[in-house]
Amino acid sequence: MKTVLEVRTESHHFRNRDIIGGDPALDFVNTVTGRDQSPRDWLDSYPRLLEWAAFVHLLPKRVLRALAKKAHKEPAAAAIALARAKVLREALFELVTRIVSRRAPTKSALALLREHWITGIKAHELRFGGGRVLIDLRNDPIDFDLIASTVAYRMVQHVLPLPMNRLRICQGPNCSWVFIDSSKAGRRRWCDMAVCGNAAKFRRFHARSRQRPSAHDHKSLNAG
Numbered sequence: 001m002k003t004v005l006e007v008r009t010e011s012h013h014f015r016n017r018d019i020i021g022g023d024p025a026l027d028f029v030n031t032v033t034g035r036d037q038s039p040r041d042w043l044d045s046y047p048r049l050l051e052w053a054a055f056v057h058l059l060p061k062r063v064l065r066a067l068a069k070k071a072h073k074e075p076a077a078a079a080i081a082l083a084r085a086k087v088l089r090e091a092l093f094e095l096v097t098r099i100v101s102r103r104a105p106t107k108s109a110l111a112l113l114r115e116h117w118i119t120g121i122k123a124h125e126l127r128f129g130g131g132r133v134l135i136d137l138r139n140d141p142i143d144f145d146l147i148a149s150t151v152a153y154r155m156v157q158h159v160l161p162l163p164m165n166r167l168r169i170c171q172g173p174n175c176s177w178v179f180i181d182s183s184k185a186g187r188r189r190w191c192d193m194a195v196c197g198n199a200a201k202f203r204r205f206h207a208r209s210r211q212r213p214s215a216h217d218h219k220s221l222n223a224g
């Protein structure tokens with residue numbers, strides 16, 4: 001039961017308000033906004049994916065710099081890697097949606113996540129330092145898929161072990177952002193109370209005049 005809405009790709013500069021997921025793996029899913037109404041995809045190029053990765057501190061700066069250099073030299077391969085990352089992103093959105101509605105994730109979503117997760121594990125090494133075993137990125141030749149595999153790695157190792165009754169999809173209009181509710185009371189319903197929370201209240205107040213622009217138009221007006 002999937003409604004297919006046309007996704008518009010939009011150029012976007014990431015800001016703090018875009019980072020509400022609680023983990024970069026969830027923030028990655030949120031690089032498409034408004035999936036419920038007018039979906040916009042903010043990853044319009046591989047360099048944009050790098051910009052996002054830098055913004056959420058997904059990988060060390062030296063790695064991102066090396067990826068940027070490589071993408072400049074091999075734009076076609078970078079574009080293919082971006083497309084692969086987006087396939088993972090959509091699988092993760094589906095996975096989260098299903099977990100939130102207490103349904104089993106599809107086998108294909110789990111298989112894809114596993115594939116990238118394993119690549120993510122292989123990108124790491126164990127070394128001994130300061131009296132303990134540490135997990136570090138390997139110094140392998142840099143691969144374009146490292147962003148997707150790091151997202152998958154985080155999803156499996158950091159997000160999925162969390163209490164799944166705290167996994168949420170924002171109930172605001174034209175949003176559908178996913179996040180972990182780490183509030184004490186566990187009653188967070190919106191990505192941002194000031195944005196989607198108020199929009200929901202506004203809608204309740206004006207339930208009969210739904211022609212008004214949605215409060216999330218701020219998310220579509222920041223192209224550039």
Ligand SMILES: [Zn+2]
Pocket residue numbers: 170171172175176177190191192196
């Ligand atoms: Zn929201």
